[in-house]
Amino acid sequence: MNSPEKDILSIDIHTHIIPENLPQWKKKFGYGEFVSLEHHKPCCARMMMDGEFFREVENNCWDPEQRMKECNHAHVDVQVLSTIPVMFSYWADPKHTLEISKFLNDHIADICTRYPKRFVGLGTLPMQHTDLAIQELKRCKEIGLKGIQIGSHINEWNLNEPALFPIFEAMQDLDMALFVHPWWYSAKKKMPKYWLPWLVGMPAETSLAITSMIFGGIFERLPQLRVAFAHGGGAFPATIGRIEHGWRVRPDLVAVDNQKNPREYLGQFWLDSLVHDPKMLRFITDLVGLDKVCLGSDYPFPLGEDIPGELIKNSGFSQAEQAILLGDSALKWLDLPKNLFV
Numbered sequence: 001m002n003s004p005e006k007d008i009l010s011i012d013i014h015t016h017i018i019p020e021n022l023p024q025w026k027k028k029f030g031y032g033e034f035v036s037l038e039h040h041k042p043c044c045a046r047m048m049m050d051g052e053f054f055r056e057v058e059n060n061c062w063d064p065e066q067r068m069k070e071c072n073h074a075h076v077d078v079q080v081l082s083t084i085p086v087m088f089s090y091w092a093d094p095k096h097t098l099e100i101s102k103f104l105n106d107h108i109a110d111i112c113t114r115y116p117k118r119f120v121g122l123g124t125l126p127m128q129h130t131d132l133a134i135q136e137l138k139r140c141k142e143i144g145l146k147g148i149q150i151g152s153h154i155n156e157w158n159l160n161e162p163a164l165f166p167i168f169e170a171m172q173d174l175d176m177a178l179f180v181h182p183w184w185y186s187a188k189k190k191m192p193k194y195w196l197p198w199l200v201g202m203p204a205e206t207s208l209a210i211t212s213m214i215f216g217g218i219f220e221r222l223p224q225l226r227v228a229f230a231h232g233g234g235a236f237p238a239t240i241g242r243i244e245h246g247w248r249v250r251p252d253l254v255a256v257d258n259q260k261n262p263r264e265y266l267g268q269f270w271l272d273s274l275v276h277d278p279k280m281l282r283f284i285t286d287l288v289g290l291d292k293v294c295l296g297s298d299y300p301f302p303l304g305e306d307i308p309g310e311l312i313k314n315s316g317f318s319q320a321e322q323a324i325l326l327g328d329s330a331l332k333w334l335d336l337p338k339n340l341f342v
Helices: 025-029 064-074 094-114 130-142 162-173 196-215 236-249 278-288 319-334
Strands: 011-017 035-041 044-049 052-058 078-083 119-123 147-151 177-181 227-229 270-272
Touching: 011 064, 011 094, 011 177, 011 319, 025 035, 025 094, 078 094, 078 147, 078 177, 078 319, 094 119, 094 130, 119 130, 130 162, 162 177, 177 196, 196 227, 196 236, 236 278, 270 278
Parallel strands: 011 078, 078 119, 119 147, 147 177, 177 227, 227 270
Antiparallel strands: 035 044, 044 052
16 A cells, blocks of 8 residues: 555654553563453443553554554555553563563564554563573564564663663674653652643653663763664753753763763764654654654654654655655655665
8 A cells, every 4th residue: 555645655653552451460460550441332442550540542542454554555665563661561570571571572573563564563572681581582483573662761771771781781692672651650749730740851751761871871882772762852952952962060969971072972862753743853853864764653642743754744844754754754754665665
């Protein structure tokens, strides 16, 4: 299926999916705020955490046929599927997180196998346990997933934590893309009102993830690791000047693990286009390069783009530039040829 815009392949790298039915993990494991689904009416379910309402989702959150119908309407050719971040379960016993990860990863892999021209899959890992994470990473590669989604922090660890480095190294060695999604728990207690964990906490979390990887030397030591960050890099693009200035004036505090100017890493990682503002989209493409910004919509959630790709198409980019933003950048991040999808 091709978009009406001739020769432009559209790939949405930021979409979330969940199985229609989930095991009763809390009952099985005997603890924790594991997510369950209550199908209370047709084509709709409540996501529950520890028996409390989290959010309501519709069948486009689990039904690939419905997703393809909506993608056709929006002229999106391919979706990159990843789990909903609330499913990460990093806080659980690692062997239980591994079991959950396998269940979710098998679900995504099955959809990608059935509809290989429409979906590409990202897995999830028990990131709190290095060995188990690498074990599942290798299995993800074997079942056809093309990358991994992780949170912006892993429990109390930022992404420069030494225990995480072997996982990132294995991702590079296995040619698996990495998608970093902000995670709201660290902001939850300080921001109880106004949806602030999503509006303020998530952009800060993404900046935390990027700076942790830069200053922790991850990009320096793993130059072939292909990393994309959600929500246009969150607060990072707007504060790179401050971040660079801090590196200059207090290297004793900032440059303790990596001495290179953080600005030198602009263009080494990808950002998605989900910034909701044409001037900001222009800014991030100027900052990191047109070929390092990919269409990302956060489908099917309300903070996402209503019609995926509309911001790119309505921000004054040429057809050639739109082709890069809508699809070519994603192909480079995934390291996949275009002919897989046309």
